[in-house]
Amino acid sequence: MYVQILFIQMKIEELLKTNNDMPDSKKLVLNIIVTANFISEKLTEVLKPFSISSQQFNVLRILRGQKNKPANLSTIQERMVSKMSNTTRLVDKLVEKNLCERIVCPSNRRKIEIRITSKGLELLKKLDPLIEEIENNIAGKINKKEILSLNTKLNELRS
């Protein structure tokens, strides 16, 4: 006996239960937002047992990307996936958990230097494969060529 796995692919109209037909441009805009929410939910779910929010995770990855060079707040802010206006309080949470440290920059006391701690690096090491799995699961639904073209078209939408 074969086990038949049923993939239910919900179209965006079905998902939002709008019976009226929408123009495709509206459908596209909603679809992107709904898909982003879908992805964010998966990521949040994985991060939850580690008591870290996706924004906090984002900051940690940026800090690791600095390769021992400390980052200041504005650097972090401009590299964030979703620009947010309160990196101060986000870093506060990470410092509380000993995942990063903040030192007032000696040369320019307006700046602060933020570094990931070894505890932060360890956490990322544990999280990396879990995040990768989600990314592969999602992107794996379409083939390589389609991934590339999707990336290109999304870039175009933002141009």
Next chain:
Amino acid sequence: MYVQILFIQMKIEELLKTNNDMPDSKKLVLNIIVTANFISEKLTEVLKPFSISSQQFNVLRILRGQKNKPANLSTIQERMVSKMSNTTRLVDKLVEKNLCERIVCPSNRRKIEIRITSKGLELLKKLDPLIEEIENNIAGKINKKEILSLNTKLNELRS
């Protein structure tokens, strides 16, 4: 003299200033989130002068879609673009602004009936063309065929 308009199309890697090369699956996931943020920002910007958040706008549109049939909280919740856990407080804000009204359902007092007011309908009438313009501007960056295929692929990613 011709005026040359330069369209700068930022690839996702450039945008996030990550010099290291990412796997395409990771790029795709980030790209969707960044593009959704991009769109949300545009929408929020248009709604701002009307002192209404995009989630409040979302609720109003759902209420209008009910065509005089009142909605209860759970109906609104399941139709929201981004599921959120506090429709109560969202409706509170709309009631405060007289954009919708809530009445305890006479047949089942656990339920409440939420209706859009005429003031709410008027507001939506003003907002509709502005929102449509944004949607057309964004989707207009690619052609009709590409919009359709993008919609299909996004649906697939969520399957």
Next chain:
DNA sequence: ATCTTATATTTGTATGTACAAATATTGTTT
């Protein structure tokens, strides 16, 4: 009729987001 379970909504708490204003420090001008 009372007890239990299910349903619908509200409230509480912590965190995140957006924006403006406040503070601190440095650099520049007069």
Next chain:
DNA sequence: AAACAATATTTGTACATACAAATATAAGAT
């Protein structure tokens, strides 16, 4: 040097989001 402008960060406020617990009502079981 004092005044002013520029830069970097923090703080305040309102709103949004996520989740759990509390409340209220209705329907079914004993």
